Amino acid sequence: MSGxxxxxxxxxxxxxxxxxxxxPGCVAAAAGYDECVRLxxxxxxxxxxxxRADGDPVPPPTALAALVVPAA
Incomplete structure (x- = not known):
């Protein structure tokens, strides 16, 4: 599954x-983490x-993985 x-x-x-x-341009904001992810x-x-409605191409997901690298 990709996303x-x-x-x-x-x-x-x-x-x-x-x-x-x-x-690009697809954003959301909220006071809480769960609400922000839902939005x-x-x-x-x-x-x-x-x-799709405008007949524009839907970009495929490009990321294979996401991770957080701790700050040194």
């Missing part, structure tokens, strides 16, 4: 934002539906 990598970041106020390197899942679905 789109989503980067989740915490902002200075303690909220969360997400974005995907494969889907991003919905945003991806809507983004892809919009691309």
């Amino acid at each position: 789109y990598v989503v980067v989740v970041e915490r902002d200075d106020s303690g909220g969360y934002s997400t974005w995907s390197p494969d889907l 991003m899942t919905e945003a991806i679905d809507l983004h892809l539906a919009g691309l």
Whole structure:
């Protein structure tokens, strides 16, 4: 199964934002982590539906894996 990598970041106020390197402009933000991920899942679905409706190509997921590298 493949899917789109989503980067989740915490902002200075303690909220969360997400974005995907494969889907420029597809973003979500929320006060809580779970809500942010849920909103991003919905945003991806809507983004892809919009691309299809407009006859634009749907970019394939490019990431094979995602990991967090600890800071030195």
